[in-house]
Amino acid sequence: MPRVTGGSVAAHRQATRDAIFAAFSSLVYERGYDAVSLADVAAAAGMSRTTMYNYFADKDALVVAFTEAEVTSFTEGLAADLAGAGTPADRLRVYIAAQLRYISRNHLPPGRSLQVLLSPETYQRLLHHVHSMEDTLRGILADGVGDGSFDADVGTALPLVSACINRAGSLGHDDIERETDATTTFVLRALGAVR
Template sequence: MPRITARTVPEHREAQRRAILDATRELLAAAPDVEPTFADVAAKAGLARPSIYHYFASREELFRAVVVDALPRWRETIAAATGAHEDPAARIAAYADANLTLVADGEHAVIRALVSFDPRALADPRIAQMHAALVEPLVGVLRDAQVPDPEVVAQLVNAVVQRAGAMIEGGADVPTVRRAVRTLLTSTVGTPGAG
């Protein structure tokens, strides 16, 4: 067994913390309606249950950490998708497609489950700010396209995307929902582009 030196202790701690976050996310992805216990998380992460307490004092703290870990990746995915196109209509469609892909992949179910287990999570200023930032790439697209009232339009577009996501989570056919959303949203700015 390799000796843990002062230089590797932070790396070891970060690897264990990462394992805990990943284990929690995997448990939630597999069963979003079941609140994982520290024992569940420890078993999934291959750690002793008491070691979880070295990183998180409570399940609420752990759940919030998983949300804080997930939201920036969600935003990066959306920003990369919208940035991959020049045509405003294609960028709007890409925003919707990226969100709906994340929903279809189960990412939204994980975040929704975490928030249901800790309803005050979105009141946490840092999480609220990160959650609000998810719409920023869309606002940027609408501003670039000189759409009047881009913040208002972004909220309306986002409402369509959220409803479509709920349909997908409810079992609707993903390609059908994505096509319908693309048709609806690309009419907001010019002609639909390739995407």
């Protein structure tokens, strides 16, 4: 019987999942998503392939679980950061900065690129998480339009703002603060807000 670490079976399972996610993230950064196998992740996490299959049946299951964990952690931190920001413009600044920091540290291919690597069912599950982030942005934009801070149509502005953030994040610049400032300035001006 394998040794249980962490004091309980639940803590052991969570520690193992965390190790798998860390190995997966590191390997995807080094090699790219499509070049990483479950066997690679198992080896990097210090476990056998058999143990890996006790946690994830295939790479699609792993990427969905990884994304769920990442989005949950990100949205909890973002919600705390947004709670301290007053105006819609301030909240948008926080949102852009948080998104660009996250993108700069995480290396799954962006939406459409990932779509060709995953089964349609898995891709749809991942889109659910993307939509939760879009809902946060939609709320910020709606509040700004509602109080007159932004001069835009929310439905039109949402994909444009998202595209600006994703494009800036995909450039891979070393100076994330400069990229954040430039993106924020551009987006706020595009929305008719004064920085």
